[in-house]
Amino acid sequence: MKSKALAAVGVTVAAALALTGCSAAGGSSSGDSTKLHIYAWSGEIPDSVIKGFEKETGITVTVDNFDSNETMISKLAAGNSGYDIVEPSQYAVPLMVERDLLAKVDKSKLDGFDNLAEKFVDPSFDPDNGYSIPWAWGTTGILYNEACTGAPVTGWKDLWNEKYKGKIYMLDNMLSAYIGGMQVEGLSATSTKKADIEKGTQALLDQKPLLAGYNSDNYADLVATGDACIAEAYSGTSSAKAVAANPDVHYILPEEGGTLWTDSFSIVKGTANESAAYKWLNYTLQPEVAALLTDDASLASTNQAALELVKDQTQVTNPAIYAPADSLDNAEFIVDPGKALAYYQDGWTRVRAS
C-alpha cells in the first residue's frame, strides 16, 4: 500500500514469475523443506533479510512481487499458486480467510511473537493474529511543501482549498482517494453506508477541478520540486526521502484522522513447505532482522524491540516513516468495504470520468 512505481512492469514480471513458481506446488509436504516461495509487496522485504535467512537456514527463497492486494488474491484464488508465504495488507486478511486461502497460524510454533508492538497484537482485522503476523506498517496522510503553501497544512480541508488550485494531487487509488473524500466530510473512511459514500463521492467530484491530477507514482518528487504544493501520500520510502532531503517538505497525518495500514506475513493454505514457512515467521520476528526493514527499506517495523536497533535513528524520528504516536490517535485502520465496494466503485467511476 505504499508507492508502487512502475506498476505495469511489476504486474508483468510477477505474472511471468508466477508461471515459473507453479512447479513448486506439487512437492510433498513431509520432511524439512529447502525452498520457500514468498509473494510480497515490492520493496517490503530487503535483500539483507532474505540473504540472512538463506544463510541461517539453508533454505532457498524466491520472492515475487505484486502491486495490489487484489492481484495477489486473484492469483491465490486461481489455485496452485505455489506460494508458501504471502504478505496481505490488513483489509485483505479477512477477505482471504473468508475465501479459505490462509492457514491458521499455530502460535506454539512461534518464537518472538511478544516482540510485536501492542497495536499489532490482536488487531481488529485479524482477532488474536489467527492468520497474520504484522511486519511493516505505515500511514496515509499528506505530504506538502511549505515553501509553496506558505503556511503549515493541518488537514484534508487544505486539499480542497482553492488557493492551491492546480497544485494538488490525490492518490490514484480508489480506497485511498476516498480516505480524503470521506474524512473531509467528517465521515469514517471505512463507512459502508450508501449515503456516506455518496457524500464522499460528491466531495471528490467537487475537488477534481482543483486537482493537478491523481498520482500514486511520483507525487513525492512533485512535492519536493514544488511542482505540487500538497499531495495525499503514503508514508514510506519516497515520502521519507523527500522529507529528509528538503526541510520545507513535511509529512503529516490530517487532523481529520488519516489511516493506518499494516502488511503482514501469512502462511498460504496447503503450502508444501510449512516448516520453512514457520522458520520465516520466526526469523522475521527477531528484532535485529526487523530493524533491517527500517534501515534498508525505510519502512516502519511492527517490532517494538527492533526500534532501538535501527542504525540510522533519524529514520525512527522521520514522521514519514514512523508517524508520531499522538498523531495516530484518530487514524483508522482501512478495512474491506465488503458489499459496499459497489458504491465506492460506482462513485469512483463517476469521479474519474467527470
Next chain:
Amino acid sequence: MANTRRDSVTGALMMVPASIVILLLVVVPMVIIARDSFAISDPLGGNLGGFTLDNYAKLLDPVYGKTIGYSLGMAVLNAIVCTIVGYVVAYYIATRPARRQPVLLLLVIIPFLTDFLVRTFSWITLLGSGGPIIGIAKALGIPATSLVPSQTAVVLSLLYAFLPVAVFPIYASMRAIDPSLREAAADLGAGWWQTHARVFVPLSASGLASSVMLTFVPTLGVFVIPVLLGGGKDPLVGNLIVTLFTEFRNEPLGAALSMVVLVLMLASVALAGLVTRLVSRGARRSARSERSA
C-alpha cells in the same frame, strides 16, 4: 501441377509452428476473455462462471461511453498526428541516397531500445518545471510553468511513443515508388503540393493506412502515459480496464470492456482496409484516365 501441390503442402507445414504460437498466445487468451465477459462476478473478486449479459448492460452507463469516446478521439488524433509526421520523416528518408537510408532508419529506432517507462519519465523531465523547454520559454520572457501534467504533454508523448510504428510502413511503401515519377510530375508542372497530393500520397496509401491502424489500435490500450503526463484526470479506456481488473476486482466487467475495445479495433481495421482499397482504386483510375486524356 504436382510440384505446386507439394509446395503448398510444404508451405502449410511450415506455417504450423507459427500457427501454434498464435493459437496459444493470441487466440486462446482471447477466447478466455470472451468467455469471462459473460461470467458472473462475486463481490470478493471471484469469477463464478455461468452466463449473464449484466456486464455488457453495465457498460451502457454513460460514464463508460464517455471514456470510450474520449479514448477513441485521442487514438484518432494520435493516429493522424503520427501519420502526418511519419509521412514527412519517411519521405525525407526515402529521398536520401540509398546507402544513407539504413543509417537514418537506425536513428529512428535507437531511442526505442530504451524501456518505454524510462522514456515516458524522460518526458516528465523534459517538459517539467525544471526542464529545458520551460527554461527556454522563461529566458525568452514567456511566462510558463510546468507542462506536466497537461493534455499537450500526453499528445507529445503519444506521438513520440508511436512514431516509428508510423514511419516504417510509410517508408516501405514509398521505397516502392519509382523516383522518376517525381521528375515526371515536375516536368508536367506539378508543384510541391500537387506532387504529394496526386502522386506520393495515393501511391503510398497502403503504407499510410497501415500507419493509421498500427498507431490507432495500440493507442486505445495505452494506460501509463495519461497517468504520468496527463495527471491521470482524464483516463483512457486502458486505465479503466486496469482499474476494473485490479482495484474493482471485477474480471468479468473488465473482460466485457476489453471485448468492446477489441470490437472497436477490429471495426477500425476493417474500415482502414476498405478506405485503402477505395483510395488505391481511385488512384489507379485517375492515373488511367489521365493517361488516356
